Amino acid sequence: MQTLKVIETENLTKVYGGYVAVDHLSFYINEGEIFGFLGPNGAGKTTTLLMLLGLTEPTDGRAKVLGYNPVREPVKVKRQVGYLQENMGFYREMDARQMLMFIAELNSIDQETARNKIEEALEGVGLIQQADKKIGTYSRGMRQRLGLAEILLKEPKISFLDEPTLGLDPDMTNTMLDNIVSLSRQKKMTVLLSSHMLYQVQKVCSRVGIMINGKMLAQGTMDQLAGETLDVENREFTLEEIYMKYFREAEA
Amino acid sequence: MNGIRPILKKELSDHFSSYRFLFLFALIAMASLVLVYMAALDIEESLKGTQKPQFVFLMLFTSSKIQFSLVQFVSFFGPLIGLIMGFDTINRERNEGTLSKLLSQPIYRDSVINGKFLAGVVVIGVMMASIILLITGLGIIMVGVKPGFEEFWRIFIYFIISVVYISFWLGIAMLFSILFRSIATSALASIAMWIFFSFFVSLGVNALISALVPSGGEATTRSVSQIIVINKVLTFTSPMKLYTDATATIIDPLRRTIQPFIVQMGMMEQWSMSRFSGPLPLMQSFMIVVPYILFLLAITVVCFAVSYLVFMRQEIRSV
Numbered sequence: 001m002q003t004l005k006v007i008e009t010e011n012l013t014k015v016y017g018g019y020v021a022v023d024h025l026s027f028y029i030n031e032g033e034i035f036g037f038l039g040p041n042g043a044g045k046t047t048t049l050l051m052l053l054g055l056t057e058p059t060d061g062r063a064k065v066l067g068y069n070p071v072r073e074p075v076k077v078k079r080q081v082g083y084l085q086e087n088m089g090f091y092r093e094m095d096a097r098q099m100l101m102f103i104a105e106l107n108s109i110d111q112e113t114a115r116n117k118i119e120e121a122l123e124g125v126g127l128i129q130q131a132d133k134k135i136g137t138y139s140r141g142m143r144q145r146l147g148l149a150e151i152l153l154k155e156p157k158i159s160f161l162d163e164p165t166l167g168l169d170p171d172m173t174n175t176m177l178d179n180i181v182s183l184s185r186q187k188k189m190t191v192l193l194s195s196h197m198l199y200q201v202q203k204v205c206s207r208v209g210i211m212i213n214g215k216m217l218a219q220g221t222m223d224q225l226a227g228e229t230l231d232v233e234n235r236e237f238t239l240e241e242i243y244m245k246y247f248r249e250a251e252a
Numbered sequence: 253m254n255g256i257r258p259i260l261k262k263e264l265s266d267h268f269s270s271y272r273f274l275f276l277f278a279l280i281a282m283a284s285l286v287l288v289y290m291a292a293l294d295i296e297e298s299l300k301g302t303q304k305p306q307f308v309f310l311m312l313f314t315s316s317k318i319q320f321s322l323v324q325f326v327s328f329f330g331p332l333i334g335l336i337m338g339f340d341t342i343n344r345e346r347n348e349g350t351l352s353k354l355l356s357q358p359i360y361r362d363s364v365i366n367g368k369f370l371a372g373v374v375v376i377g378v379m380m381a382s383i384i385l386l387i388t389g390l391g392i393i394m395v396g397v398k399p400g401f402e403e404f405w406r407i408f409i410y411f412i413i414s415v416v417y418i419s420f421w422l423g424i425a426m427l428f429s430i431l432f433r434s435i436a437t438s439a440l441a442s443i444a445m446w447i448f449f450s451f452f453v454s455l456g457v458n459a460l461i462s463a464l465v466p467s468g469g470e471a472t473t474r475s476v477s478q479i480i481v482i483n484k485v486l487t488f489t490s491p492m493k494l495y496t497d498a499t500a501t502i503i504d505p506l507r508r509t510i511q512p513f514i515v516q517m518g519m520m521e522q523w524s525m526s527r528f529s530g531p532l533p534l535m536q537s538f539m540i541v542v543p544y545i546l547f548l549l550a551i552t553v554v555c556f557a558v559s560y561l562v563f564m565r566q567e568i569r570s571v
């Protein structure tokens with residue numbers, strides 16, 4: 001059976017007043033896979049995600065998400081894509097349940113279903129005890145988990161996770177990654193995971209892409225990349241080695 | 253449309269639970285109650301010498317014996333309500349990072365501003381309605397006159413005009429909140445706008461009139477008509493003047509036109525004029541103010557359209 005490409009871009013480019021944030025980016029993501037999106041700060045990862053969501057208009061090139069063009073049909077894309085932002089904003093004066101209910105309403109999930117799903121999602125991310133507290137009092141890790149709860153509630157076909165484990169303690173990081181993996185397996189959710197935590201990426205991702213200075217320098221499975229760059233045969237390698245190699249090359 | 257309802261609901265609950273709304277409402281309710289109390293106290297004074305008092309109830313809103321009548325108060329401070337409610341609508345969400353969260357949900361971008369604007373209009377409506385009802389109650393108790401059918405309609409039209417007027421200022425404030433990233437900048441810009449229209453435009457009008465129309469000597473028909481034309485044109489540059497003129501004939505039916513008499517009249521002429529000084533019927537009053545209402549609506553729509561255009565083109569970045 002041929003795998004379906006749920007995300008495809010072709011020469012996607014974004015220029016911010018002379019500065020090229022994303023430079024002729026072409027890549028694809030298969031259905032159901034966890035794609036690791038790597039790159040240093042300011043490499044254009046978040047800009048790419050925003051373009052795929054239709055929040056930012058590309059300067060050039062095109063993208064297709066689930067067959068829709070995000071520029072033309074942003075709402076259809078956003079209906080099936082969940083986005084966990086890097087610096088997530090929350091309405092500080094709401095509590096977790098109110099926030100999730102608001103998200104449910106925006107996604108036109110009916111109240112009854114939403115109420116059950118919210119409890120499930122809060123349970124899933126371990127926030128059920130703190131659910132009645134205002135979000136303003138939450139720690140960074142708790143907010144991050146609430147963000148994941150939004151995704152659990154929405155059950156999208158694809159989710160964009162921008163630094164989902166940032167600010168989490170090691171135990172919670174593992175739980176978060178387990179959550180992501182199980183979502184991907186059980187609900188056949190495609191995940192685009194952007195992160196600096198190379199070890200984690202190596203653990204959960206089936207394919208990775210390395211983006212530096214707006215360009216996708218390499219994409220493929222871990223073994224493919226290792227074969228291309230490290231000339232290793234049957235040796236243990238880490239993603240860090242591969243990444244650093246590309247990073248050095250780009251710097252030079 | 254898709255997405256407006258939840259946003260409207262959330263914004264309404266935010267407004268009604270905010271201290272900002274509470275303070276504003278308390279301030280305005282207090283001020284208008286004091287004004288009406290004073291107006292009611294000297295209503296007897298005002299009615300002295302009138303053979304057959306008419307529209308006594310409306311005098312609660314317009315009595316000019318005191319410094320400010322309620323109508324003047326709203327025209328002057330109403331804008332502040334709109335501005336204070338709207339100056340941080342969009343940029344606060346942008347700064348707190350909730351705007352991109354909101355926009356990454358399956359809603360149209362315009363639903364955000366539509367929902368927020370609509371919520372503002374509803375709050376303004378509730379505020380005005382409750383103030384008018386308060387005044388009506390107080391008036392019935394103090395003056396002992398209940399509003400007639402026509403007075404009721406006049407007050408209702410006044411209510412609508414006031415809501416449109418304050419919503420216009422809300423639209424201005426929202427536009428600033430879209431244009432400026434910083435909340436302080438948009439607040440200052442809103443206040444500057446208010447000061448400009450409330451003080452400088454009227455000063456400017458007087459300066460312009462004295463510059464264009466030769467003063468000194470007898471006022472001629474020509475100079476008087478010139479002044480009237482200039483005044484009329486400039487009315488449309490100031491929303492406050494627009495509002496005052498729009499409400500004048502509605503709430504004060506004993507006024508014939510929106511132009512005060514400038515022409516000097518002799519004693520006999522005055523007597524002769526007084527034959528026509530009965531109140532203008534509701535329909536006629538309405539006809540006079542329709543263009544003003546339409547213009548007020550038009551500038552609100554223009555302001556909203558500009559916000560809309562700017563907002564749709566704005567980049568949403570991560571932070």
